[in-house]
Amino acid sequence: MTFPVVGMVGGGQLARMTHEAGIPLGIRFKLLSDTPQDSAAQVVNEVVVGDYRDLDTLREFARGCDVITFDHEHVPTEHLKALEADGIPVRPGPEALVHAQDKGVMRAKLDAIGVPCPRHRIVSDPADVAAFAAEGDGFPVVLKTVRGGYDGKGVWVVDSAEEAAEPFRAGVPVLAEEKVDFVRELAANVVRSPHGQAVAYPVVESQQVKGVCDTVIAPAPGLDEELALRAEEMALGIAKELGVVGHLAVELFQTRDGRVLVNELAMRPHNSGHWTMDGAITSQFANHVRAVLDLPLGDPRPRATWTVMVNVLGGDYPDMYSAYLHCMARDPQLKIHMYGKDVKPGRKVGHVNTYGDDLDDVLERARHAAGYLRGTITE
Numbered sequence: 001m002t003f004p005v006v007g008m009v010g011g012g013q014l015a016r017m018t019h020e021a022g023i024p025l026g027i028r029f030k031l032l033s034d035t036p037q038d039s040a041a042q043v044v045n046e047v048v049v050g051d052y053r054d055l056d057t058l059r060e061f062a063r064g065c066d067v068i069t070f071d072h073e074h075v076p077t078e079h080l081k082a083l084e085a086d087g088i089p090v091r092p093g094p095e096a097l098v099h100a101q102d103k104g105v106m107r108a109k110l111d112a113i114g115v116p117c118p119r120h121r122i123v124s125d126p127a128d129v130a131a132f133a134a135e136g137d138g139f140p141v142v143l144k145t146v147r148g149g150y151d152g153k154g155v156w157v158v159d160s161a162e163e164a165a166e167p168f169r170a171g172v173p174v175l176a177e178e179k180v181d182f183v184r185e186l187a188a189n190v191v192r193s194p195h196g197q198a199v200a201y202p203v204v205e206s207q208q209v210k211g212v213c214d215t216v217i218a219p220a221p222g223l224d225e226e227l228a229l230r231a232e233e234m235a236l237g238i239a240k241e242l243g244v245v246g247h248l249a250v251e252l253f254q255t256r257d258g259r260v261l262v263n264e265l266a267m268r269p270h271n272s273g274h275w276t277m278d279g280a281i282t283s284q285f286a287n288h289v290r291a292v293l294d295l296p297l298g299d300p301r302p303r304a305t306w307t308v309m310v311n312v313l314g315g316d317y318p319d320m321y322s323a324y325l326h327c328m329a330r331d332p333q334l335k336i337h338m339y340g341k342d343v344k345p346g347r348k349v350g351h352v353n354t355y356g357d358d359l360d361d362v363l364e365r366a367r368h369a370a371g372y373l374r375g376t377i378t379e
Contacts, residue, residue: 279307317375
């Protein structure tokens with residue numbers, strides 16, 4: 001019996017955890033990684049070290065792969081179209097993925113299909129930013145480079161035209177958006193297969209610290225059932241309209257007047273879905289593997305009343321393994337997921353998942369474990 005080979009472009013932790021989800025199914029993985037030390041390169045058997053921006057490298061890598069997928073959105077769109085022209089299945093395809101690569105394209109498409117978003121437009125210089133602000137409620141205004149930003153990078157909140165100069169120095173288009181008065185950030189995670197089967201995970205609350213995801217609570221506590229359903233339907237509708245194959249994360253603002261607005265899209269497994277590894281019947285990673293291979297999708301329902309994910313960020317305490325004794329003894333139900341990365345301040349090096357029936361208890365356990373692993377909690 002021959003099992004398919006999934007070609008994964010990108011060697012980060014998302015590729016590592018996607019590979020892990022494919023192991024029980026006997027799925028083989030081939031990895032295109034920047035370095036042999038990358039998170040996924042440490043665990044995948046067949047690793048090609050090369051530049052994903054080089055078409056010849058991509059073509060050579062794709063030989064022998066049954067499908068190509070990604071752990072990031074940065075592969076040039078024209079290269080993906082060339083792979084498709086060569087007859088190689090690319091999932092998600094370039095026509096879909098461009099909406100996660102280019103924020104200007106994304107906003108235009110979401111407008112066209114009637115998805116609610118913050119007020120926005122492409123701006124040309126600081127004076128244009130001031131004009132955009134004057135068209136609405138004034139400053140502050142959020143500025144984003146249309147390509148390349150993540151985890152707070154490529155995003156600025158400016159209070160005047162004078163502060164707006166920095167984003168334009170990169171020489172790429174800049175998107176201006178209103179600064180939304182939101183209650184909290186949410187995320188709707190869905191998975192869609194090539195023939196249109198789709199599943200939706202419960203809408204989660206995503207808490208950010210300095211632009212980086214810190215805590216995810218599943219499901220979002222206190223979220224009105226009708227609003228949750230609206231967010232799930234919106235995410236499923238976006239996946240269908242854009243032709244997404246695989247996992248789609250729709251990051252949302254919950255506004256004070258009871259709406260949800262789309263903030264960002266990600267077409268790959270996402271930090272807001274890491275809780276599913278231990279808290280859902282089928283994880284986001286397992287369903288992404290199923291989707292790109294056009295296998296029937298798994299049940300996305302939660303296993304517990306509450307699941308909490310907290311990211312483990314690098315700090316001044318590099319020996320995280322020595323903290324396992326305390327964390328595991330204190331909480332035998334704790335699930336620790338480390339990415340094989342060198343510890344650097346502020347770097348995502350792992351995450352922890354906890355679950356149970358008492359949200360306060362589940363939150364405390366997750367935050368204590370993540371803090372102890374980082375070294376910010378010592379007892």
